[in-house]
Amino acid sequence: MEKRGRGRPPKPSSIFNQDPEFFEIFLPNRISHQLRIPPDFIKHFDQEIPEAVILNDLSGRIWHVDIKQDENGVFLKNGWIRFVNEKRLELGQVMVFRYNRRSTSFTVRIFGRNAIKNEEQDSKKPFNSVKKEEQEFDADSIPIRKSKRNRRKPQKFA
Template sequence: MENLTKDRGECQSSSNKKIKQSYTFEVHDFHFTQTIGNNDKEKKLIPPMFVKHLGKWLGDISTLRRPSGHQWRVHICTDRDGTFFSNGWETFYKDNCLDIGQVVFYTYVGGMHFDVKIFNKDGREKMWDSNFIQNSNEESDHDNPSTPDLE
């Protein structure tokens, strides 16, 4: 597994000291994981090594599919800060009740389609409550994710 650590630049603390911020992604073949952070509600950075790995096959629209079969169309945008899941990511984020510290495991299956699994902070996979179906937009059909009570 290849680790990629990228310097996010410097910021100043309230005491005017410069603080370096960094993030780590793990990329292995056509899989990668990401931890949900504070600034991930509207867009999510795609690991640069994964973008490089896809090269000319990087498309403008991706599909994120949960094990339940429910899927979301999410646009890909590139700016000076990198390549991101953008338009549609916020719906995916909200529909899956993502929270800081949860981990999203992506498996690239080709044609900009990803199978995704979401894991809670305790390491348990986030499951779906198939009894509750919500249609939040015309492009996809969404369920309400939940973690089963194992007690």
């Protein structure tokens, strides 16, 4: 940390991480096969959009994902579905992407619908493929999984 003398606080630029970030809410019918990088975020690629990036999770796992550009924007494509499936993303989860220019990678933090960060998702749990989720998704209704704690047998009162 930079020394500023006589009890002065350090400059804000030395306190905050300078890596740019964006967030996305997981909606299976919209981003399960590709993820559009926000147009205003593209400026952080420093003049040249990379052909591929690495996605890192907090446990150190990595996924190689291609970046494709077309008339509709810039997208994470090949490798994205694998990330979605292996992370078992669910409707309403929030993903925060922090871009590291030096390594051309994103660190992805995932928050549940309860706004709590998922420190580690159990890789032993089975997951539904994106295709199956997409087939079951009805645009008029939002599927919400109930936890086992909420599944109680009705009590009988005398």
